[in-house]
Amino acid sequence: xxxxxxxxxxxxxxxxxxxxxxxxxxxxxxxxxxxxxxxxxxxxxxxxxxxxxxxxxxxxxxxxxxxxxxxxxxxxxxxxxxxxxxxxxxxxxxxxxxxxxxxxxxxxxxxxxxxxxxxxxxxxxxxxxxxxxxxxxxxxxxxxxxxxxxxxxxxxxxxxxxxxxxxxxxxxxxxxxxxxxxxxxxxxxxxxxxxxxxxxxxxxxxxxxxxxxxxxxxxxxxxxxxxxxxxxxxxxxxxxxxxxxxxxxxxxxxxxxxxxxxxxxxxxxxxxxxxxxxxxxxxxxxxxxxxxxxxxxxxxxxxxxxxxxxxxxxxxxxxxxxxxxxxxxxxxxxxxxxxxxxxxxxxxxxxxxxxxxxxxxxxxxxxxxxxxxxxxxxxxxxxxxxxxxxxxxxxxxxxxxxxxxxxxxxxxxxxxxxxxxxxxxxxxxxxxxxxxxxxxxxxxxxxxxxxxxxxxxxxx
RNA sequence: GCCAGGAUGGCCGAAUGGUAAGGCGCACGCUUGGAGAGCGUGUUCCCUCACGGGAUUCUGGGUUCAAAUCCCAGUUCUGGCGCCA
Numbered sequence: 028x029x030x031x032x033x034x035x036x037x038x039x040x041x042x043x044x045x046x047x048x049x050x051x052x053x054x055x056x057x058x059x060x061x062x063x064x065x066x067x068x069x070x071x072x073x074x075x076x077x078x079x080x081x082x083x084x085x086x087x088x089x090x091x092x093x094x095x096x097x098x099x100x101x102x103x104x105x106x107x108x109x110x111x112x113x114x115x116x117x118x119x120x121x122x123x124x125x126x127x128x129x130x131x132x133x134x135x136x137x138x139x140x141x142x143x144x145x146x147x148x149x150x151x152x153x154x155x156x157x158x159x160x161x162x163x164x165x166x167x168x169x170x171x172x173x174x175x176x177x178x179x180x181x182x183x184x185x186x187x188x189x190x191x192x193x194x195x196x197x198x199x200x201x202x203x204x205x206x207x208x209x210x211x212x213x214x215x216x217x218x219x220x221x222x223x224x225x226x227x228x229x230x231x232x233x234x235x236x237x238x239x240x241x242x243x244x245x246x247x248x249x250x251x252x253x254x255x256x257x258x259x260x261x262x263x264x265x266x267x268x269x270x271x272x273x274x275x276x277x278x279x280x281x282x283x284x285x286x287x288x289x290x291x292x293x294x295x296x297x298x299x300x301x302x303x304x305x306x307x308x309x310x311x312x313x314x315x316x317x318x319x320x321x322x323x324x325x326x327x328x329x330x331x332x333x334x335x336x337x338x339x340x341x342x343x344x345x346x347x348x349x350x351x352x353x354x355x356x357x358x359x360x361x362x363x364x365x366x367x368x369x370x371x372x373x374x375x376x377x378x379x380x381x382x383x384x385x386x387x388x389x390x391x392x393x394x395x396x397x398x399x400x401x402x403x404x405x406x407x408x409x410x411x412x413x414x415x416x417x418x419x420x421x422x423x424x425x426x427x428x429x430x431x432x433x434x435x436x437x438x439x440x441x442x443x444x445x446x447x448x449x450x451x452x453x454x455x456x457x458x459x460x461x462x463x464x465x466x467x468x469x470x471x472x473x474x475x476x477x478x479x480x481x482x483x484x485x486x487x
Numbered sequence: 488g489c490c491a492g493g494a495u496g497g498c499c500g501a502a503u504g505g506u507a508a509g510g511c512g513c514a515c516g517c518u519u520g521g522a523g524a525g526c527g528u529g530u531u532c533c534c535u536c537a538c539g540g541g542a543u544u545c546u547g548g549g550u551u552c553a554a555a556u557c558c559c560a561g562u563u564c565u566g567g568c569g570c571c572a
Contacts, residue, residue, distance in 0.1 A: 031533095069534055073541040080506080080541085083553055087505035102552040109552080282497080416497080420514035420530065423497095 028130050028410045035062055044136035047143055047362030058129050061122055068119035072112060079108045131242055135406040137362050138334075138371040144361025148386065150374065151361070156345070157354035157378075161390060162446060168392070169452070170381040171444040172312030175201065177452065178472030181313070193302065193317035200470045204443070204456075205320065207463035208436055209295055212322040212347055216433055219343045221293035221324060226273030228296060229264040234276040237411040239368035239403075240268060249299045249317075266299035270323035271430045280412040282423045283327060288415055289336060290327040293433060295320065313437035314395060324433040329415065330405065333427035334371075337402040341373045344398045344431045350459040353442050354378040356394065369401035375434065377442040392445070395438040400431035 034041055034055070041055055082105045089098035142151050175181025180201025186194040197205050213223065229251055235241040240248060245255045251264040267273060274294045283290065298321050302310075313319070324343060328336045341357060348355045360372040380392035387393040405425040407413070414423035447455045454470040461468060480486035 066534065069541085073534065076542085077540055079552095084506060086552060090505070098552090105552045418514080419497085419512080422530075 028406060029133055029136065030405075030409060031062060031126070031130065034058060034130070034133070041133070041136055044362075045134070047137050047141065048134055048365060049145060049363045050134055053129075053133050055133075058126065058133070061126050061129065065119060065122040065126055068115055068122065072115045072119055075108060075112045075115065079105055079112065082108070131236065131410075134365075134367045135370045135403065137365055137369075138402070140359070141365065141371055142359065142361045143363075145363040146361075147364050149361040150358040150364055153357045153359055153373065155354075155356040155388075156349070157352065158388070158390065161354055162352075164380060164446070165448055165450040168381040168445050168448055170312065171379070171441040174444055174448060174452065174454070175312075178454070178470060179475050180204070180470065180472065183312070190317075193315075195313060195316065199473045200464075200467070201440075203464055203467075204440060204460070204470070205436060207460045208439060209320060209322065210463045211350075211460055212433060213293065213295060215346060215350065216293040216322065216324060216343065219291075219346070221291045224274060224277070224292050224294050226267070226270060226277065226294055226296060228267045228273075230267055230272045230276070232259050232263045232265065234272050234279075235265055235268075237276045237279060238272050238407050239366075239410070240265075240272060243367060246303045247301055249301060255301075267296055268300055269298050269432075270294040270296040270321065271325060274323060274325040275407055275413075275428050275430065276411055278327070278411075278413055281414070283413075283415040283426065284419075285329070285415055285417040288327060288329050288426065289332065292325045292327075293322055294325070295322045313441055316437060320436040322433045322436075324431045326429040327413070327415075328427050328429065329417070330424070330427050333402050333404060333429060336427075337371060337373070337400060337429055340429055340431045341375070341400045344375055344400055344433045347434050347439070348375065348377055348397070351439070351443070351457045352459070353439070353446055353457075355397075356388075360399075366399070366401065368403050368406050370404045370406065372399055372401040374399050375431075377439060379438075379442050379445050381445040395441060397434040397438045397442075398432040401429060403428045403430075 029041065038055055038059060045051075045053055045055070082101050086098050086101045086105065089095075089101060142149065144150065169177075172181065172183065176183070178200075180198055182196040182198055185196050217223065232241055235248065241259075245259070248255070248268045249266040250259065251266060273296075274292050277292075297318055299318050300316075302315055302317060324340060326336055326340060345355070345357065355375055355377045358374045358376065360369075360374060365372055374396050375398040376394035377397045378388060378390075378392055379395045380390065382393050383391045384393035404427050407428045408425040413426055413428065415426040416423045443457060444454055447457060449455060449469075453472070456464055456468055456470060475485050
């Protein structure tokens, strides 16, 4: 959330930021009006309270002096003030609530370097890595969902059987590959100075609000024990939509010491997303699912260094793709494509060669976003109450938070199954992963299970 | 789940209805030949150009002219009992 003071003092910057994002639903003028009105009431209430405090302490003195008559008069005076104060403060509280509610819906102000634009087509490609040369691919690259089912390492149908659409089973070497990727990433990020946490998976509404998932994006998350459309309280729980939520909130209302920063945490967790209204042919397979694993990188830094840290963070996430030797590109997001809380974001998109998309690279295939590295500046810290003390004697300030996926598992697996695919339908295990798969070099698939396979001629 | 006892500043800790002691830490100033000790000031949030003011004893309600203090509800910690993968 932006600070009231900032909005009050830089309304034009806030308006410009909204325009760059294409946000039209936020009325800054109304917020400024409410703020002015609130300050007026607050100041009047403070004055009346001051008067009453003085009378009140006089009552104490008079009582002790034994002057009951004067005390009685003062008590009456105090009582008269009480009603007036109550009325004014009630109105002030109401305005303040409204102000806070409104401010929660104002997105972060994009940094100057953020290019204008409406959607992902206006993002600026920063660099492209790993295309020169690319690995030799089969004539026709089989999409991961077909290949995975053929190899019996992915099973979408049985995911539907137990949990419904958008859920899937990993089987045999598929499951093994998943775990290998997780361990590989954790080791890599540990080398990069990340200390690991394993957070709780259900998170409170308060935490969801802290990082900016609520109040606007309730439909994207799964709520435990209630429907998303119903009103929610602070003690409602939601299934972790990204480890950003528990990890960024873990030091809520705490003050970190200056010499503890930058603090870098990594967290491997499952993530749950409803993906409401995101159905279509391009979402076949594991590209858009309701549950997936991800290793998340969260940074807590001093304000002066957050911009520099963002580029470092991009490199740390990209190192995963570098070591897996997967081609990818890095893009700077335009204003219209920024998420709510972010002031600046770089996307990492891996190359999945099977399905040709119009906006894919000239080699064919498509880009799959595997990580978004964002600088939230103090936007989340202010909502969460996340401060640091630069020096022991100095007062605490809001710190800056950043995060990036390091990286999302299913899409990397898609890239591996398609990019490391061989003409004979097997998949080569990237060298970096082999130590995590007992030295296995190739995924050759498994026998299907169940009599349906016999009928289909895939089993005797 | 039940019973009991707790929650006060960065930390420790006092105050049982009259408006939050004291100590430690840290910073600055004074003092000193220097260091230490000593003394002073500061070390939450909000409003105000400022002077100043308001709020704040885990959270939310209530009683009262007045609540850290009394009452109700919740959160959480500790101990005991019960249950449990």
